[in-house]
Amino acid sequence: MTEPLLQIKHLRKAFGALVATDDVSLTLYPGEIHALIGPNGAGKSTLIKQIAGNLAPDAGEVWFEGRDVTPLSTVERARAGLGRTFQISSLAMDYTVLQNAVLGALGRRGTVWRFFRPVMRDADLRARAEAALHRVGLMDHAHKRTADLSHGQRRLLEVAVALTLNPHVFLMDEPMAGLGASGSKRLTGFLDDLRHEAPILLVEHDMDAVFALADRISVLVYGRIIATGTAEEIRADPLVREAYLGAEDAA
């Protein structure tokens, strides 16, 4: 049987008395989109942060490509191929679109900021940045200031920045947020293709996108996964309907 690329084993994280991640285990297999859904405050972002390495778990392990990466830093995990797009914009607004993409590609080498100018003349980094911009359809805007992009274009740039590192797995935290109907449709089509290159663990509130894209869905409520299954299985699950989807179904 195919091995999972990413395996989360019994993760736990508490903030004081609040258990934000409560014995969470999940897997991500090659070629799949595994969506993580749940009400506000369920612990989705806290979980993604522990997988990406921004937050240390109290217990449990993160395995990536067959090894335990729990002791590794965010940068080490990113270099190993664990790619992440952020919920909160991490782009440098005063820099151009291309400069942001080059900065992303630079992350892989771990070179520091003061070398920024020569870096813009580095043919390999530039080529990688331009290829990523081309893939998300932003090459025509390469020399625009990032601040002058629309919200949807900035989200695409975040995806392009993640792409520059050629990740083996994507962690995406609400990529559709604020995109509007046409923007999310476009990004949905893009992610649909992208999964074949690198599987995606997708945290997303846009249920149309989730049910259209996800091969499997896990539902997180109060820090615990209450169900994992296909879109049909999740829709039909009585626990999920009661805890989460019920209100929407009734509407």
Ligand SMILES: Nc1ncnc2c1ncn2[C@@H]1O[C@H](COP(=O)(O)OP(=O)(O)OP(=O)(O)O)[C@@H](O)[C@H]1O
């Ligand atoms: N650094 C922190 N210190 C204390 N409590 C925290 C911290 N980070 C998150 N929490 C709490 O942990 C719980 C889970 O939060 P988290 O942001 O992971 O949920 P979420 O499912 O991502 O929510 P949303 O859908 O609104 O983004 C919440 O009750 C939140 O208030």
